[in-house]
Amino acid sequence: MPVVAETLDAVQAATESGYKWGFSTDIEMEMAPKGLNTDIIRLISARKNEPEWLLEWRLKAYAVWLKMEEPDWAMVNHPPIDYQDLHYYAAPKKKPGPRSLDEVDPELLRTYEKLGIPLRERAILAGVEGAEDERPQVAMDAVFDSVSVATTFKATLAKSGVIFCPISEAVQEHPELVRKYLGSVVPVGDNYFAALNSAVFTDGSFVYIPKGVRCPMELSTYFRINARNTGQFERTLIIAEEASHVSYLEGCTAPQRDENQLHAAVVELVAFDDAVIKYSTVQNWYPGDAEGKGGVYNFVTKRGACRGARSKISWTQVETGSAITWKYPSCILQGDDSVGEFYSVAVTTNHQQADTGTKMIHIGKRTTSTIVSKGISAGKSNNTYRGLVRIAPRADGARNFTQCDSLLIGDQCGAHTVPYIESRNPTARLEHEATTSKIDDDQLFYCRQRGLNQEDAVGMIVNGFCKDVLKELPMEFAVEAQKLLAVSLEGSVG
Amino acid sequence: MSTTAPPSGPVAALNAAAAAFIARYNDSKARLPGDTHARAEAAALLAEHGLPGPREEAWRYTSLRPFAETPFAPSVPAEPPASLLARIPAIEGTRLVFVDGRFHSELSGVPRGIRVTTGEPALGRIARPATEKLVALNTMLAEDGAAIHVPAGIDGGTIILVSIATGHSIGFHPRHAVVLAAGAKLTVLDLALGDGEYLHNPVISFEIAEGATASHLRIQDEGEGAFHLSTAYAEVAADATYDSFALTLGARLARMEVHARLAGERAAAHLNAAQLLGNTRSGDGQHADFTTVVAHDAPNTASRQTVKNVLTGRSRGVFQGKIEVARIAQKTDGYQMNQALLLSAEAEMNSKPQLEIYADDVKCSHGATVGALDGDQLFYLRSRGVPEAEARAILVRAFLSEALDPIGHDQARGAMEAAIAGWWDRHTI
Incomplete structure (x- = not known):
């Protein structure tokens, strides 16, 4: 079984313990002064050369945010965040809006190298001619702190009419699309962190798949927080027109620092009739050290609207990083026969806290949703699944299946399950199952008896536990995710 | 914005209702029996925190607004009509009858082998007015209740604890406490009946010592205009069992809250329930909420919950069930199943099962x-060849049986079946 073999490799390969993505890159940064006010928002908007409507939109979001209270319902604890003690704009210092990959700072490329971004993509990021034709598989947008630095394969994508670019660029070149869809799934006042993001977002990815087009390759964005004392607020917008298809991958890391870094992203997906959006995330922001010092606060709003009939949005996430994860990728199933999926693995160790899950809002007839969530807690961490399934009165024949399993490793951690199940239609069928247990002694004994050491055995069992989710990931990510699981749990067993 | 604008909305209504209850307490506190200190403390809590509001997570699905908008007067001594008395099931045991919240000695019997005291609220040791606001309301205004004590090793048989409501627009807050000493046994058939529009806000607690077994079987068949807001507590010591089943049929707005704490090794709790809801004669949908919190606070404890909802008309069913497992409670075995049948286009079910687990060697689902x-x-x-209506009835009964089957008390089970049959006559499924 390749999954198992891969796990063993991963366990063996991961000789270095700790957070291997914990370096910072010395690149000259351009920073806005600390603090948040309308001047900063105007500055961000001006730096981005934004049209007036977008500035108005940001200011409106800011006004709403000022009136909101930070939510406290999640099972996470952290000292109060001082929103005035952050830089809301940090950009690698260079010409705005790089069009050619040659402009990429060599220091940045070394960063990618350390991150282990596949070689061919590094070559592409470095602008090596011909690299695109060799194995045209993944197009990548790299977002460094708040600014998109490079997008690959743009030409190839353009041939099929796909737009894949930094959202700041989309604002300039496709303002009608951005204006039409920005905030249409996550309104400015949706929640505290979404309002904050709307006011200060600096960049992110924009994807537009025209009618009937199957995106010829996987699209990928790589996010990294680099500068000290910065918040990262990226905004992603993906629009899939009728009968189009796209698979989008997202990866995240941050350097190792003592202080906490704030990350509050918003992702909006729109799928029209028969369109399919597959959105995969491997989130590995710096989780803090063994004593719980430092780490990223990850407060993210992700939501997809299945506007068209038979449309489908599928979220897959592997969450191993961040000191705090607060994230509920959701689907609004408006179109009849539309489909929502959520596959999640969340691993917490040391002092990490994760409160994550999904919302499936069934509005259209015969809409279906599937939720598979696997939570693994180790160390002194707390891991919560929080999810909502809501069936509206007119959602005849709607169907939901939810499976939430938690695994506890060690007696100092916590695993929690908080599902909300709301049905207002008698023809809908909802099923929810949740289990919590520790690693089965019999399974462990079986593996140990066959000569596996404790850690390898646990790695294998954990991978088996997560298999239903990992198999949903695109191939390359699945391999990376398995390694990540093994590394994350290193030292937490025994 | 003017700060003197008149308050409106649910929060204002709840604040006004809390103020009215406190005013009533101030008027009557000189004559209310029992512990004046506990009352004053509860009144202070209520004054400070008010009644449960829409922004509280535990009250997410149940709004007390209709209750807040209805004024309730204190009850006066009354005689129950024969029609209500006839609904008390004829089963073996001792009756303790409360009419509009007051103990009625002529309708009640005297149990043998166990001690029963009435005439003042039985506050017990384990209720928590500081966390449960309706318990604070009860503590502040309770006038009567039964304190039941079963000595060590004694099988106390069956107590039929009856609440009958006769008055319109009255509010009453009975407070009962049951204490079982080591190895004791007792079954309490807890029955709530009535006609009309009233508030019944009872609190009952069970302290169950080592090796004792308490069986708490409840039938809530209140009048269709009634508000039934009850809170039960159980604290279960080592090798002891709290075995409960709650049947909800009546009331316009009902909430049963159960807090069970498994405090000793091998303690067990069963919290089963069935809610059958539909429209009242005036065409409003009933709303009933069954909320449980089971705290596993010792190793090797077990809890089982099976909760069934049958919803017709415009009714709304709510289930919230939380299983908490403390770090010390290794080898916990917790299981909870919640199922709802929606039998009409406008019925609604909201459920929130919840696990909060801090021990690793557990089996919870x-x-x-x-x-x-x-x-x-x-x-x-x-x-x-089975006609449609009958076929539906067969399937609904089969659906309910999983929750009813664990009731070991045959006569009580019979009383439950009879009450369900009565509901059946009043509603079409």
């Missing part, structure tokens, strides 16, 4: 399903 009757099963019965 919950399941929830919501849906209509299975079309294949209906077809099977219809194809064998």
